[in-house]
Amino acid sequence: MSTVPNQTEPDHSASARQIDSRHSIGKLFEFACWASTWVSLIVLLVLLASVGYQATGWLSWRFVTSLDGVKVQEAGLLAGLVGSFWLVSITALMSVPLGVGAAIYLEEYAKPTLFTRFIRLNIANLAGVPSIVYGILGFTLFVRMFGLPKATYAVSLGFTTFSLQLPLGRSIIAGAMTLTLLSLPVVIIAAQEALRSVPASVRHASYALGASKWQTIWFQVLPAAIPGILTGVILAMSRAIGESAPIAVLGAATYIGYVPGKFKSLSEVVTQPQKLAAAPFDQFTAVPLQIYNWVNEPKQEYQYVAAAGIVVLLAVLLLLNGSAIFIRQHFQKKIRW
Amino acid sequence: MTSDSTDPAPSAAPAGRMSANTRELGFRLTWGRTREVAIQFGLFLCAVLTTLVTLAIAAVLFVEAVAGPGGSAFFQQVSVVEFLTGTEWTPQYTEKKFGVLPLVCGTLQITVIAALIGLPLGLLSAIYLSEYAAPRTRAIIKPALEILAGIPTVVYGYFALTFITPYVIKPLLQPGAVFKISWLWNIPVDGFNALSGGIVVGLMIVPLISSLSEDVLRAVPRTLREAGYALGSTKFDVCTKIVVPSALSGIFAAFLLAVSRAIGETMAVTIASGQKPTLTLNPLMQIETMTAYIVNVMSGDAAVGTIEYKSLYAVALVLFLVTLFMNWVSQMVLERYREVYQ
Numbered sequence: 001m002s003t004v005p006n007q008t009e010p011d012h013s014a015s016a017r018q019i020d021s022r023h024s025i026g027k028l029f030e031f032a033c034w035a036s037t038w039v040s041l042i043v044l045l046v047l048l049a050s051v052g053y054q055a056t057g058w059l060s061w062r063f064v065t066s067l068d069g070v071k072v073q074e075a076g077l078l079a080g081l082v083g084s085f086w087l088v089s090i091t092a093l094m095s096v097p098l099g100v101g102a103a104i105y106l107e108e109y110a111k112p113t114l115f116t117r118f119i120r121l122n123i124a125n126l127a128g129v130p131s132i133v134y135g136i137l138g139f140t141l142f143v144r145m146f147g148l149p150k151a152t153y154a155v156s157l158g159f160t161t162f163s164l165q166l167p168l169g170r171s172i173i174a175g176a177m178t179l180t181l182l183s184l185p186v187v188i189i190a191a192q193e194a195l196r197s198v199p200a201s202v203r204h205a206s207y208a209l210g211a212s213k214w215q216t217i218w219f220q221v222l223p224a225a226i227p228g229i230l231t232g233v234i235l236a237m238s239r240a241i242g243e244s245a246p247i248a249v250l251g252a253a254t255y256i257g258y259v260p261g262k263f264k265s266l267s268e269v270v271t272q273p274q275k276l277a278a279a280p281f282d283q284f285t286a287v288p289l290q291i292y293n294w295v296n297e298p299k300q301e302y303q304y305v306a307a308a309g310i311v312v313l314l315a316v317l318l319l320l321n322g323s324a325i326f327i328r329q330h331f332q333k334k335i336r337w
Numbered sequence: 338m339t340s341d342s343t344d345p346a347p348s349a350a351p352a353g354r355m356s357a358n359t360r361e362l363g364f365r366l367t368w369g370r371t372r373e374v375a376i377q378f379g380l381f382l383c384a385v386l387t388t389l390v391t392l393a394i395a396a397v398l399f400v401e402a403v404a405g406p407g408g409s410a411f412f413q414q415v416s417v418v419e420f421l422t423g424t425e426w427t428p429q430y431t432e433k434k435f436g437v438l439p440l441v442c443g444t445l446q447i448t449v450i451a452a453l454i455g456l457p458l459g460l461l462s463a464i465y466l467s468e469y470a471a472p473r474t475r476a477i478i479k480p481a482l483e484i485l486a487g488i489p490t491v492v493y494g495y496f497a498l499t500f501i502t503p504y505v506i507k508p509l510l511q512p513g514a515v516f517k518i519s520w521l522w523n524i525p526v527d528g529f530n531a532l533s534g535g536i537v538v539g540l541m542i543v544p545l546i547s548s549l550s551e552d553v554l555r556a557v558p559r560t561l562r563e564a565g566y567a568l569g570s571t572k573f574d575v576c577t578k579i580v581v582p583s584a585l586s587g588i589f590a591a592f593l594l595a596v597s598r599a600i601g602e603t604m605a606v607t608i609a610s611g612q613k614p615t616l617t618l619n620p621l622m623q624i625e626t627m628t629a630y631i632v633n634v635m636s637g638d639a640a641v642g643t644i645e646y647k648s649l650y651a652v653a654l655v656l657f658l659v660t661l662f663m664n665w666v667s668q669m670v671l672e673r674y675r676e677v678y679q
């Protein structure tokens with residue numbers, strides 16, 4: 001736009017060159033961003049491929065359905081699978097009511113006081129505490145109970161009595177309580193987000209019809225928030241399944257020759273239900289812990305066994321995450337505010 | 338609004354001469370109201386439980402590490418100065434030395450390597466996802482990155498030990514030995530090394546950084562970007578001179594969270610980086626991190642009450658304080674950031 005004619009000519013070519021170089025810098029930067037995104041994804045593929053490759057030949061039906069043996073060829077994942085199943089079921093039973101309850105309080109009831117703010121900040125901080133610290137907490141609090149002398153109490157359950165040993169020792173219940181503390185912040189944060197996404201108009205409509213606060217929450221807000229909560233809970237539980245550090249610290253058994261409850265076959269769940277009540281107090285192992293122990297074995301073949309275990313673990317996680325995504329997609333379509 | 342808010346107005350009607358109508362509006366203890374209050378109290382307890390967890394962690398670590406009954410705590414037997422400045426960590430030997438520096442050094446190595454890999458990768462992917470990627474691409478890539486975050490750490494450890502060390506690090510650093518060619522260079526690499534552990538921890542924190550940073554980048558108002566374009570900036574200029582600087586505090590918070598995760602990372606480094614406390618800056622040697630030490634002693638059989646067992650709590654205390662501090666700063670920064678843009 002220069003008004004001096006004889007200055008425009010050189011200026012134009014110089015600025016054109018400058019613009020060119022700026023554009024190529026831009027292109028280069030875009031490429032760097034694109035490439036670094038793909039680097040992570042490619043590493044993911046390489047990881048899956050290398051694990052899958054190492055597991056071939058070792059992953060079999062027998063591997064998944066038998067107890068761990070002494071020899072490499074007899075390695076089995078059953079004790080870990082059942083142990084992980086028990087762990088995560090009890091963890092879900094405990095952490096969902098507690099977590100959702102805390103989230104409801106924080107989102108629906110809590111007034112913005114200093115104490116509320118402190119609780120929120122504390123939850124965010126707890127989510128960042130290393131899992132191994134939870135392991136130490138669980139070990140001291142549940143496994144040893146600060147060195148409480150051992151005692152046995154008979155607890156009647158109607159159909160059966162079982163003996164409750166305190167301190168809990170290296171039992172499933174101690175592990176599940178530890179994992180509950182660990183996953184609680186994650187569940188709370190997910191549930192809070194789900195509750196927050198329910199529009200205020202739903203609550204107002206409910207109040208206008210004369211519902212009390214709890215009726216509004218129970219009959220309107222919670223049902224609307226359930227898909228979000230469920231997704232968060234499933235993700236938290238799949239994290240809990242993969243946790244190995246706190247379980248290793250709790251001192252779960254490295255080798256274990258029975259499944260929790262000492263079931264010999266699946267039919268005993270029906271014929272001997274008293275074993276179900278005893279199962280949470282048994283020693284246990286878990287899938288990630290078995291993998292860790294196999295990795296630590298000096299023998300080369302155990303690496304392949306570990307790979308086979310990893311494939312099973314990843315398959316379980318994929319199933320869980322897939323169902324979480326399915327729930328999210330399925331219900332998102334249904335609810336239209 | 339709620340049944341609780343049907344407050345009577347006692348000043349309006351003198352006591353004792355309350356008409357039937359006003360008494361209807363007065364506070365009565367009904368089953369419904371009691372239930373409402375009880376439920377609220379129950380929910381409040383759930384929320385308070387989280388505070389108790391923090392207190393329990395602090396109490397357990399304090400009692401076992403700082404001041405226990407009868408002088409049994411770790412720091413009542415080992416001086417803090419010796420712990421923090423000693424260069425040898427040999428709790429298993431007969432001559433026990435408790436200098437935490439080798440463990441701290443191991444953790445530091447892992448953290449620095451992880452940060453060098455995770456921070457640029459994570460930030461660049463965040464920029465890609467928030468500024469460049471088409472919505473459909475983002476819809477595919479974001480869940481894929483989340484998969485990366487969902488993989489258990491024990492799997493990463495396995496990957497580092499059985500793939501990264503033998504098939505990436507060794508061929509690059511000691512091709513002479515690997516390919517049996519005598520004139521090529523040969524840098525000694527341990528089977529367990531800090532580098533492989535650091536690399537996988539770096540990959541592990543990529544999704545954390547990218548998703549958190551993407552959130553803060555997207556929160557930067559569109560008007561700022563458009564102002565940049567109106568002044569003739571290229572997309573690169575807008576990204577690096579406007580969007581990233583305005584989101585800097587949020588990105589910083591994401592970095593802090595990621596670094597604190599790297600510090601607390603346990604299984605991957607226990608598997609990949611070894612179990613030998615070494616005071617070294619060479620990332621190709623076997624080391625032991627603070628977290629790995631805890632796992633190794635606990636999955637072994639340290640007798641409860643021994644000084645070796647107590648040392649776990651001292652190490653865990655350091656770990657807890659460091660990560661808590663970083664998380665706390667990060668939360669503060671994020672909160673401030675949300676206030677600015679929302």
